[in-house]
Amino acid sequence: DAMVIQNPRYQVTQFGKPVTLSCSQTLNHNVMYWYQQKSSQAPKLLFHYYDKDFNNEADTPDNFQSRRPNTSFCFLDIRSPGLGDAAMYLCATSREPQGHTEAFFGQGTRLTVV
Amino acid sequence: DAKTTQPNSMESNEEEPVHLPCNHSTISGTDYIHWYRQLPSQGPEYVIHGLTSNVNNRMASLAIAEDRKSSTLILHRATLRDAAVYYCILRDRATGANNLFFGTGTRLTVIP
Numbered sequence: 001d002a003m004v005i006q007n008p009r010y011q012v013t014q015f016g017k018p019v020t021l022s023c024s025q026t027l028n029h030n031v032m033y034w035y036q037q038k039s040s041q042a043p044k045l046l047f048h049y050y051d052k053d054f055n056n057e058a059d060t061p062d063n064f065q066s067r068r069p070n071t072s073f074c075f076l077d078i079r080s081p082g083l084g085d086a087a088m089y090l091c092a093t094s095r096e097p098q099g100h101t102e103a104f105f106g107q108g109t110r111l112t113v114v
Numbered sequence: 115d116a117k118t119t120q121p122n123s124m125e126s127n128e129e130e131p132v133h134l135p136c137n138h139s140t141i142s143g144t145d146y147i148h149w150y151r152q153l154p155s156q157g158p159e160y161v162i163h164g165l166t167s168n169v170n171n172r173m174a175s176l177a178i179a180e181d182r183k184s185s186t187l188i189l190h191r192a193t194l195r196d197a198a199v200y201y202c203i204l205r206d207r208a209t210g211a212n213n214l215f216f217g218t219g220t221r222l223t224v225i226p
Contacts, residue, residue, distance in 0.1 A: 042216040099146035099205030105157035
C-alpha cells in the first residue's frame with residue numbers, strides 16, 4: 001500500500017494560473033518535504049515542515065508556498081507558474097528529522113505549464 | 115553541509131555484483147550515510163543507511179571505510195530492475211530536517 005501519496009500524478013496548468021499539488025501520508029511522520037526535480041537533474045529541496053514548523057530553503061522562489069493543515073496532508077502552492085516551473089514535484093516524509101531515520105517518497109506530480 | 119562525490123555513471127552485467135562508491139571526505143562524526151535510488155519516472159526510494167559499521171538488508175549492503183571518508187553500496191546480483199540513479203546522502207544525527215540534500219548521483223546501467 002502506498003504510504004506517501006501524491007495527487008494528481010500529472011498536472012497541466014496555464015502560465016500564471018495558480019496551481020496546488022497535494023501530498024498525503026499514512027505513516028504519521030513528523031517531517032514532510034517538498035522537492036522540485038527538473039529533467040536529468042537531482043531533486044532540489046524547496047522546503048519542509050517539522051510538525052507545524054515551516055522551514056524554507058534560502059533559494060526557494062517566493063512563488064512557491066506550502067501549507068500543512070494537519071499531520072497527514074501537505075500542499076505545494078505555486079502562485080503564478082512560469083514555464084521554468086515545469087518539473088516533477090516530489091513529496092517525502094521522515095519520522096524524525098535526525099539522520100538515523102529514513103525518508104519515504106511519493107511517486108511525484110509531473111507539472112506541465114502551457 | 116558535508117558533500118558527497120559519486121561517479122556520474124557505471125555499468126554492470128546482469129547477475130553480477132555492483133559496487134557503487136561514494137566519497138565524503140568532510141563527513142562529521144554525527145553524519146549518517148544514506149543511500150537512495152530513483153528508478154525512471156518514479157520517486158526516490160530508500161535503500162540503506164549506516165553510521166560506522168557495515169550494514170546489510172534485503173536490498174543491498176553498505177560498506178563504510180574505517181575513517182568514514184568513503185562508503186560503497188553493494189548490490190550482490192544486479193538485475194535489470196536495479197537500473198536507476200543511486201544517490202549517496204549525508205544526514206546529520208543532530209541538526210535536523212534540512213539535511214536531505216541530493217547530489218548528482220550515479221546512473222547505473224545494467225546490461226542483459
